Amino acid sequence: MPVVLNKALHDRPVTDLKNVGDKLAEKLHKLGIYTVQDVLFHLPLRYQDRTRITPIGALRPGLDAVIEGEIRAADVVFGKRRSLVVRLQDGTGTISLRFYHFSTAQKNNLSKGTLLRCYGEARRGVSGLELYHPEYQRLDESNPAPVDARLTPIYPSTEGLNQARWQQLTQQAIAMMAGDESLQDWLPPQVLAQLKLPPLNAALRYLHAPDAHANLEQLSEAQHPCQVRLIVEELLAHHLSLLQLRMEIQQDGAIPVNNPGKLRAQLLANLPFSPTNAQSRVEAELRADMVRSVPMLRLVQGDVGSGKTLVAALAAVAAIESGQQVALMAPTEILAEQHLHNFSQWLNPLGIEVSWLAGKLKGKARSASLSAIAGGQAQMVVGTHALFQEEVEFANLGLVIIDEQHRFGVHQRLALKEKGKLGVPHQLIMTATPIPRTLAMSAYADLDTSVIDELPPGRTPVKTLVVSDERRDEVVERIQLACAHGAQAYWVCTLIEESETLEAQAAENTLQDLQAMLPGMAIGLVHGRMKAAEKSAVMDAFKRNELQLLVATTVIEVGVDVPNASLMVIENPERLGLAQLHQLRGRVGRGSAESHCVLLYHRPLSQQGKTRLQVMRETNDGFRIAEEDLALRGPGEVLGTRQTGLMQFRVADLQRDAWLLDTVKPLAQNIIRDSAATQALITRWIGDKTRYAQV
Numbered sequence: 305m306p307v308v309l310n311k312a313l314h315d316r317p318v319t320d321l322k323n324v325g326d327k328l329a330e331k332l333h334k335l336g337i338y339t340v341q342d343v344l345f346h347l348p349l350r351y352q353d354r355t356r357i358t359p360i361g362a363l364r365p366g367l368d369a370v371i372e373g374e375i376r377a378a379d380v381v382f383g384k385r386r387s388l389v390v391r392l393q394d395g396t397g398t399i400s401l402r403f404y405h406f407s408t409a410q411k412n413n414l415s416k417g418t419l420l421r422c423y424g425e426a427r428r429g430v431s432g433l434e435l436y437h438p439e440y441q442r443l444d445e446s447n448p449a450p451v452d453a454r455l456t457p458i459y460p461s462t463e464g465l466n467q468a469r470w471q472q473l474t475q476q477a478i479a480m481m482a483g484d485e486s487l488q489d490w491l492p493p494q495v496l497a498q499l500k501l502p503p504l505n506a507a508l509r510y511l512h513a514p515d516a517h518a519n520l521e522q523l524s525e526a527q528h529p530c531q532v533r534l535i536v537e538e539l540l541a542h543h544l545s546l547l548q549l550r551m552e553i554q555q556d557g558a559i560p561v562n563n564p565g566k567l568r569a570q571l572l573a574n575l576p577f578s579p580t581n582a583q584s585r586v587e588a589e590l591r592a593d594m595v596r597s598v599p600m601l602r603l604v605q606g607d608v609g610s611g612k613t614l615v616a617a618l619a620a621v622a623a624i625e626s627g628q629q630v631a632l633m634a635p636t637e638i639l640a641e642q643h644l645h646n647f648s649q650w651l652n653p654l655g656i657e658v659s660w661l662a663g664k665l666k667g668k669a670r671s672a673s674l675s676a677i678a679g680g681q682a683q684m685v686v687g688t689h690a691l692f693q694e695e696v697e698f699a700n701l702g703l704v705i706i707d708e709q710h711r712f713g714v715h716q717r718l719a720l721k722e723k724g725k726l727g728v729p730h731q732l733i734m735t736a737t738p739i740p741r742t743l744a745m746s747a748y749a750d751l752d753t754s755v756i757d758e759l760p761p762g763r764t765p766v767k768t769l770v771v772s773d774e775r776r777d778e779v780v781e782r783i784q785l786a787c788a789h790g791a792q793a794y795w796v797c798t799l800i801e802e803s804e805t806l807e808a809q810a811a812e813n814t815l816q817d818l819q820a821m822l823p824g825m826a827i828g829l830v831h832g833r834m835k836a837a838e839k840s841a842v843m844d845a846f847k848r849n850e851l852q853l854l855v856a857t858t859v860i861e862v863g864v865d866v867p868n869a870s871l872m873v874i875e876n877p878e879r880l881g882l883a884q885l886h887q888l889r890g891r892v893g894r895g896s897a898e899s900h901c902v903l904l905y906h907r908p909l910s911q912q913g914k915t916r917l918q919v920m921r922e923t924n925d926g927f928r929i930a931e932e933d934l935a936l937r938g939p940g941e942v943l944g945t946r947q948t949g950l951m952q953f954r955v956a957d958l959q960r961d962a963w964l965l966d967t968v969k970p971l972a973q974n975i976i977r978d979s980a981a982t983q984a985l986i987t988r989w990i991g992d993k994t995r996y997a998q999v
């Protein structure tokens with residue numbers, strides 16, 4: 305009696321399948337398949353229909369089909385390339401089968417009068433419709449082979465593992481599932497009933513071998529109830545894994561931030577403006593989180609210029625008043641410095657020093673900063689990711705603010721947990737990249753979200769013009785005119801390659817060009833290859849209006865705030881994502897003057913390129929732009945998670961399946977209370993934690 309009999313399919317290694325040895329197992333492991341259950345969840349990418357014979361006369365280009373007929377002729381043809389052309393005829397028409405590679409034996413086999421059954425895709429060729437290298441078999445008229453009873457699944461595969469092999473593997477696994485080892489269905493029956501979805505085992509069995517009546521179109525669009533059933537489960541599993549990480553961060557308590565709000569009142573009293581309603585609402589949401597002893601995990605979304613910094617500062621002073629340290633991390637040094645500047649301006653009058661820590665801070669200044677952080681004298685620390693390196697120890701870190709980093713992943717959030725000595729720090733993540741609701745719901749299931757959906761009053765929307773670079777001279781004249789009237793302008797250079805060096809070079813060249821074309825104008829340059837001190841000197845000069853024109857690379861994408869700048873030219877905007885363009889454009893329109901953004905594209909523009917620039921011209925609404933970006937580029941690009949593997953799905957597609965998220969979210973809240981179900985679903989779809997973390 306083999307011991308394996310009592311094991312569940314998720315505990316049985318693939319080697320329990322017939323004819324699966326170590327070598328094949330290794331191949332399967334590369335595809336993330338370790339157990340028999342994993343084999344069951346390796347689902348077909350698509351299907352072929354070999355269940356019926358299509359009359360030759362009914363073939364259409366691009367159609368995969370089984371045909372049968374008699375060979376009328378078979379000739380070697382010497383065209384551009386030598387090929388064997390076989391004319392096949394049935395009662396409805398004739399078609400050519402074309403083989404570029406063929407043996408003599410093969411040729412002799414395909415003689416006139418032979419009956420053949422073929423499978424392949426009809427394409428337009430020199431002799432009308434042709435099948436290139438079709439699969440074929442000879443037919444015996446007296447004993448015709450039956451056609452398939454089921455659709456043929458085509459599996460995602462890897463070298464050395466053919467489709468026939470996959471079918472053997474999955475059919476074996478299905479047979480095992482049919483025994484008393486059926487997989488546990490974790491979806492509650494009432495949910496299945498409500499959505500009219502089949503149980504798990506039935507869905508898997510069907511998808512590995514749909515019957516001849518299956519709706520192929522529905523299957524190819526992943527709309528079949530059996531597919532939807534699995535999609536729901538996969539989305540659920542991802543949701544659960546994020547919720548679980550959230551629980552892990554939150555299982556240790558935070559130190560509540562609870563005080564009369566003296567600093568807050570002072571800060572507000574010193575401001576030359578009052579917060580917008582949206583700012584006040586979001587600030588209240590943050591305060592409600594922070595008075596609890598559960599660590600806050602909140603994402604604040606607000607379009608460029610909506611005033612996220614103030615909201616962050618209000619949260620910061622609340623934590624500081626409770627005797628805690630606050631760390632603010634920005635993705636670039638320019639942005640971090642700007643925060644240093646803003647926070648100093650706001651907090652110094654309250655008697656709070658703002659400390660600085662970035663990678664480039666070295667020597668004595670660095671050790672002084674580190675010891676102030678470790679000693680707790682540094683109440684507010686601003687910097688780049690250097691803030692969270694191992695050697696940085698905080699005395700009592702109570703709040704972490706992460707600016708403009710929607711790409712800050714779950715595992716990084718988890719790591720921050722360790723930075724608080726007395727409790728897990730509250731976490732506030734801010735982004736100006738509006739995240740479409742559908743994406744936010746699934747990619748950020750572990751975060752609560754707040755939206756600042758209002759801009760401070762007195763802003764005039766940026767007017768956007770789409771202009772071909774053949775009219776570059778006119779654009780330069782326009783800059784000259786605007787600057788003569790006291791305005792300031794940006795000229796942004798972009799490059800396709802992600803090379804800071806090349807981009808810097810392009811910016812240098814543009815600077816020289818513009819200097820030649822605009823003699824007498826004060827023009828500055830910033831790019832990623834400059835030293836931090838040089839960069840900030842240039843930025844400061846621009847802020848003080850000593851420079852009229854700033855040539856820049858996309859380093860100024862986020863956060864930079866110079867209200868007097870009212871004109872921006874973006875070269876080759878077609879190279880950037882819409883969200884990025886929107887970010888860049890957000891650098892202007894920050895003052896009361898009417899601002900313009902010129903998108904200086906290079907011909908020829910693709911149809912998609914045209915559509916995208918059109919969207920930029922039509923709207924200033926970051927959410928609408930984000931939705932368009934999602935539709936045009938897909939979630940992987942928009943979230944930038946392609947590299948992290950976080951959002952890789954087997955059957956689900958966030959965009960296509962967005963309609964299911966409203967079902968999945970409450971379901972996840974329900975199931976997370978059952979830790980066995982949660983764990984089983986996560987393992988089933990994502991693998992165990994260690995595997996997940998490595999992706």
Ligand code: ADP
Nearest residue numbers: 577578579580608609610611612613614760865
């Ligand atoms: P973002 O959300 O893009 O980070 P900022 O926080 O940089 O925006 O704010 C943009 C500008 O708006 C700053 O100059 C800031 O001082 C100003 N600002 C913020 N809130 C208000 C407000 N309620 N009224 C007027 N101006 C504001």
Ligand code: MG
Nearest residue numbers: 612613707863
């Ligand atoms: Mg900002």
